[in-house]
Amino acid sequence: MTPSRPLPRLMVAPNGARRGKADHKALPITLEEIVETAVACQKAGADGLHLHVRDKEGKHSLDTGLYREAITALEHAVPDLFLQVTSEAAGRYSADAQQAMIRELRPLSVSVALREMLRARTETSSARAFYAWAHAEGVDVQHIVYSARELNWLQECIDQEVIPGTHHQLQLVLGSYSGSALPRPCDLDAYLAPLNARNADLTFDWMVCAFGSSETACLARAAALGGKVRVGFENSLWNADGSLARDNAARVAEVRAALDETAPVDQAGQTLSRRAR
Template sequence: MTQPLIMVAPNGARRGKEDHVRLPLDLVEIVAEARLCHAAGADALHLHIRDTSGMHSLDAGLYREALTELARSVPGIAVQITTEAAGIYSPTEQYACLDALRPAWASVSLREIARDPDLAPRLYALAADQGIRLQHIAYDRGDLDLLAQSRATGIIRAEQDEVICVLGAYAPPRAGRPEELAALAPALDGLRLGLCAFGPQEQACLLAGARAGAEVLRVGFENNLLSPDGTPWPDNSAAVASLRHHLERKAA
């Protein structure tokens, strides 16, 4: 089994300290968590930033500060920014964030950008022209069908072929299950697969994804706080270390 890249998503857009005391919110905490997770085996970081009140933010200035500090403090970890709307931002604001930052790597929700059919082609063209690596977020088969249609019409370029499938859901809460991946398989032909999953079967889902050829496995408190036995992870790095251990054991 080819070893996939492990990406840690340590906080997300919605959870806070009331969910887990070790969920990082400010820049100091995010950098410290990135350092621990990288040491535990994470190759990449899925970056969400928060404003001074702890709310999800797409502020380009805050993003620049975080990207600069992460590059200085944890130079070995790749960083992917999110453009997630989280019920707060419009497609225009998501586009503005991507345009202002022009990062190396960004995740973009297919269904969120599709809310503005006129803007969507501009966003994907911007990414192609600026060399921004895009990871499309697909929450279900409908999103994968939208991706296929957009690629067929040229709105999404052929080389923009990276997708992360989400098993389960945050709201209403629904835990992901490994068997869900099989139902998505027919729509994944020709795509580079990434995977994340909500709930305590997160690790089982990710290991199933690795067996299916996933190139990126995303783990962390954005999607799940619980270890496979149902007890809380002490921190994100413990989830990373456990996933790395099981991947290496299966590859041996």
């Protein structure tokens, strides 16, 4: 089954799994804060939200009860906002636990890191069964890849039918949490070669996220090349000028303005709203 709706033009990732109030006082942790952030970010120009939930101690969680509570609240507050849940391990969850969460929650959209589903590259049976189930059940998987090498690996998995289908959603990552070096807009070029090499038999709905103060510049280039973008405090707390952003909505507003200059809506593709169920 082909992913039924495209990724949004601009998705916000407001918190992630690792950062907390010590990193930025406006980083949303509680459900109330996440909902308030979603409303503000939609007003600032976001079309979608990448959802992480936290437990009572503020730690990253894949608890389906917390997810359902958050999804219900968000669907009420921002009914037209595309919602995507994360399956990120963050050093806390096994691949089996990640798969179990997705099977129980049955979200319409979920981000999944290839390296987390296939931690041992030669042991593909569990991942093959999971991806086949998601494909059959209409659970759209956005595949997270952290390098051009991983993108080539993803394409090998598609060729080997570990991952079924010919149209896929991608999250291309520029930079890293370690921040050892700021990503550059030209770093996107490494991904473009493997993407373009398969345009005869595969199609990709691709999105880019980037770490650090070069986030805006990297996302603007991605949009100019026809990609979608993800912005927010999960990846960067900083504006393009290096100043600390006021909040997630400020980051959305800056990136949305850059997108509107470089890639009009009709060029990037019409955004369709999507909710998780």
